Amino acid sequence: MLFKMRIGLKLQIRIGCTNTKAPVSQILKYCNSRCLAVVPQGGNTGLVGGSVPVFDEVIVSVGSMNNIISFNKVSGILVCEAGCILENLISFLDNQGFIMPLDLGAKGSCQIGGNVSTNAGGLRLVRYGSLHGNVLGVEAVLANGDVLDMLGTLRKDNTGYDLKHLFIGSEGSLGIVTKVSILTPPKLSSVNIAFLACKDYSSCQKLLMEAKRKLGEILSAFEFLDNQAMNLVLHHLDGVRNPLPASMHSFYVLIETTGSDESYDREKLEAFLLSSMEGGLISDGVLAQDINQASSFWRIREGVPEALMKAxxxxxxxxxxxxxxxxxxxxxxxxxxxxxxxxxxxxxxxxxxxxxxxxxxxxxxxxxxxxxxxxxxxxxxxxxxxxAEHGLGLMKxxxxxxxxxxETVQIMASIKKLLDPNGILNPYKVLPH
Missing domain, CATH: 3.30.70.2740 (Alpha-Beta Plaits)
Known part of the structure; x- marks a missing residue:
């Protein structure tokens, strides 16, 4: 363990050893016995203050717990420590012929433990669902230092209460997640991306309905932005160009499909775009011709938060x-x-x-x-x-x-009291204070 003082009486503890649960357990047992408040911290990329101390809490950083424990190519199940950076997991799985079911703009610095603790959503939830469906198990350390080994790798386990779901989305207020097992889908060879323009929001809605009907099993993302968002991106991000420069449109939609047959998938997407154009749902559009153009389309959508900060x-x-x-x-x-x-x-x-x-x-x-x-x-x-996906943290x-x-909030408070009777885990977060 490495102990490091932070500004203003805040103690930061970085965990990094082979047996990750042991030091976390010892730290929480010590803090709980002395009623010292603790804030778990990963990549610290949250937007609602969930991973930051408020007063004099001890910060437990899991960033050094970054080992991939195992990966099964038959089942596609990945077991890793909580401090693994999401982008590193994406790269690892890509080399194995698989993908992470989670992808988001902060992937270069966010960590999987924080993703699980906030039930992060991301860009492809429409295809792969939330982490409640993809996380098969977790190892979590309770406030008193007890370790809950729920690191299962079975897709079907109907033996009693599925307690792991308490920790997915609890923002570290019930326990510190130290390991995760995740079901990852195989990487498919055919990816197509279209960047489209719509005249009004009603057309965007109808386009989504048609996409779900006609693209069905290959639809992997359906994103939208309005012309105000597009203007900000064009004015504040270097090298970004509007793929549909003829005129400014009211709304823009990015559609991604992922499948196993390039010819079939592209024909299916082109037929969908043609019928949508003829039906007046699309004012203009372009289909990415290569990976660079596809990346430039995603850069527009993912660049909106960055452009807003620069504005x-x-x-x-x-x-x-x-x-x-x-x-x-x-x-x-x-x-x-x-x-x-x-x-x-x-x-x-x-x-x-x-x-x-x-x-x-x-x-x-x-x-x-x-x-x-x-x-x-x-x-x-x-x-x-x-x-929807950022959590409640301190701000909300x-x-x-x-x-x-x-009544629901009262039940949440009761669960918190049961698992953390001294209230040391991430105080002032999630529940009203």
């Missing part, structure tokens, strides 16, 4: 809403804010995840008062979730009632 202050909201209502919130916010700020809408249309971002030259309490609690009230009214813990009933 100035940004208020970020990660919402899950019924697809038919999703963009209504963006329109409502534009009316509400007027000239105070720019309202940008983009996200994972395929699974109803809106990234609502409000961009302004600088942070202003007047703007924030117009945004909150209006955004949360609007989401509650339409039975949405105030956090007190707003959990907009998504969960009082």
């Amino acid at each position: 100035g202050a940004v208020y970020k909201y990660d919402l899950s809403l019924p697809v038919e209502k999703m963009y209504n919130l963006v329109d409502d916010m534009r009316v509400r804010l007027g000239n105070l700020a720019k309202v940008v809408g983009f996200g994972h249309l395929g699974d109803g995840n809106l990234h609502l971002n409000i961009s302004a030259p600088q942070y202003d309490d007047t703007i924030l008062e117009q945004i909150e609690p209006y955004v949360y009230e609007w989401t509650f009214k339409h039975r949405g979730s105030i956090s 813990a007190n707003k959990i009632h907009y998504s969960k009933s009082p």
